[in-house]
Structures are given as structure tokens and as C-alpha cells.
């Protein structure tokens with residue numbers, strides 16, 4: 001049986017068809033332009049395949065309250081063409097198969113829990129540090145939702161003493177995303193992060209903000225593992241720095257077999273760049289097995 005998966009990102013849509021075991025058989029990447037053009041290319045990719053169910057991990061914010069009339073719409077995105085776009089309805093009208101929809105990061109968290117580095121656990125978070133910062137969570141085996149999906153990229157962080165950067169978040173300026181996303185690095189230092197590899201102060205500062213965020217997530221959600229992906233986390237030297245600062249901020253307050261070994265607690269994605277796509281596949285598999293009552 002063929003299962004469809006879409007990681008609908010603000011930069012690119014990654015589409016795939018795969019199996020219930022998480023195997024991706026075919027995939028493609030489509031640049032995100034305006035909705036009609038992007039989706040026409042998405043539909044063209046899926047045309048040769050008879051998919052039974054579709055999983056979608058989408059950029060957001062998206063409305064995930066099934067009782068809301070705008071369920072499945074993109075909501076307050078700064079991408080004008082996608083503002084209020086009825087993503088789910090458009091996909092339903094085209095495919096006519098059951099569709100499971102969640103955020104890209106919730107999907108990635110589920111993917112890592114099902115087939116990746118958090119396999120065998122019943123909780124984890126997935127954080128992406130890229131064009132934006134987003135965090136998804138599976139807690140007690142369920143994807144985390146409340147009045148909406150959580151927006152853990154926009155939490156408030158304690159500013160480092162000598163840091164006067166104003167921040168780039170259009171809503172909050174110096175929230176976590178405003179201080180530590182890829183565009184924040186580029187604006188603060190005048191060069192893309194990928195060209196700053198050897199500048200220690202860049203990564204010390206970066207690790208400070210990420211570690212603060214992780215401490216808050218650990219204190220609030222108590223996930224059994226934290227998976228960190230996205231373009232900025234390609235700087236592998238960040239991992240030891242983040243772990244050290246996490247340890248310092250936590251100050252031994254929580255001890256258990258998960259958090260005591262930070263090398264296995266704060267980790268890169270097991271599924272690499274496919275966490276989002278395989279996560280979308282995992283969403284679809286849950287839908288197929290009728291275990292998607294996660295909104296209740």
C-alpha cells in the first residue's frame with residue numbers, strides 16, 4: 001500500500017510516497033512559491049501514485065482545532081500569498097483520501113519517535129533552528145496540542161549581558177527566534193551562519209540561547225529526549241556547547257537516567273534531513289490505524 005507524505009515548508013515542499021514501515025520510495029523537493037503554483041507541482045508529483053492516505057507536516061501557524069471553521073488553514077504567516085490559505089481543504093478536494101495534518105515540527109517529533117533517534121521512547125521534542133525556530137512534542141505517545149499547536153520558538157529568553165542585538169522576530173523582536181534563528185545570526189554578524197564556522201563567539205552566544213530554551217522545555221514538558229535539527233544545527237560544534245550550558249543552567253536540579261546522560265539526551269536527528277517527511281509518513285500511518293485522536 002502506498003502512503004503519501006508532504007513536508008510543507010516555507011522554503012520548500014518535500015513530497016514522498018512510502019510504506020507503513022517508514023520507507024520512502026520516491027521523493028521530490030519543490031520550492032515554495034505561491035500556493036496555486038506550488039500545489040500544481042505537488043499534484044503532478046503524486047499523479048502516478050495511488051495513495052491510500054496522506055500525512056502533512058506544515059509550516060505555520062496553522063489552525064488545528066477541528067471544531068474551528070478555519071481548521072486546516074494557514075493562519076498568521078508573514079508569507080502574504082499563504083495568509084489564511086485553506087491548505088487542508090485544497091488537498092482534500094484534490095486527493096479524496098484521509099489526510100492527517102499537523103505542524104512540520106510535530107510531524108518531525110513523531111517521525112523521530114517512530115523510526116528515528118527517539119524510537120522506543122514515549123516522549124521527545126523536535127526543535128528546528130533554521131529560517132525560524134519551531135518545536136514539536138510527543139508526550140505520553142501523543143502529539144502535543146492545546147488551544148493551538150505550541151509555539152515554543154517564540155519563548156522569551158534572558159538576554160546575554162553584552163548582547164545589544166535588537167532581534168528579528170516581527171512580532172516580539174527579541175524572543176528566542178528573534179535572537180537565534182538563521183536570519184538572526186545573519187543580521188547580527190553580517191554574514192550567513194554557514195560562513196561563521198570558526199568564530200567561537202557566534203556559537204557560544206547561539207548555544208546560550210538554545211540551552212536556555214531547552215532548560216525551559218525540560219522543566220515544563222519533561223521529554224525523554226530532545227532532538228535538534230534545521231540548518232543552523234548543521235554546525236555540529238553547537239551540540240557540546242549547548243549540552244554544557246544546559247547543564248550549567250539546570251544546575252543539577254533534575255536527575256534521572258535520561259537527563260543524566262546529555263550526550264544521548266540532546267541529539268541531532270536520527271532521520272537527518274528526512275525527519276519532517278518521514279514524520280508526515282508517520283502521521284499518515286497513525287491516521288490509517290485510527291490512532292490519531294490526539295486532538296481530543
Ligand code: ADP
Pocket residue numbers: 009010011012128129130131132181182183186192193194195229230231232233234235
Ligand atoms: P528552513 O528553516 O527554511 O526549512 P533550514 O533548516 O535549512 O531551512 O534553515 C535555513 C537557515 O539555516 C538559513 O538562515 C541558513 O542561513 C541557516 N543555515 C543553513 N545551513 C547552515 C549551516 N551549515 N550553518 C549555519 N547556518 C546554516
Ligand code: ZN
Pocket residue numbers: 153154169170171172173175176177178
Ligand atoms: Zn517571536
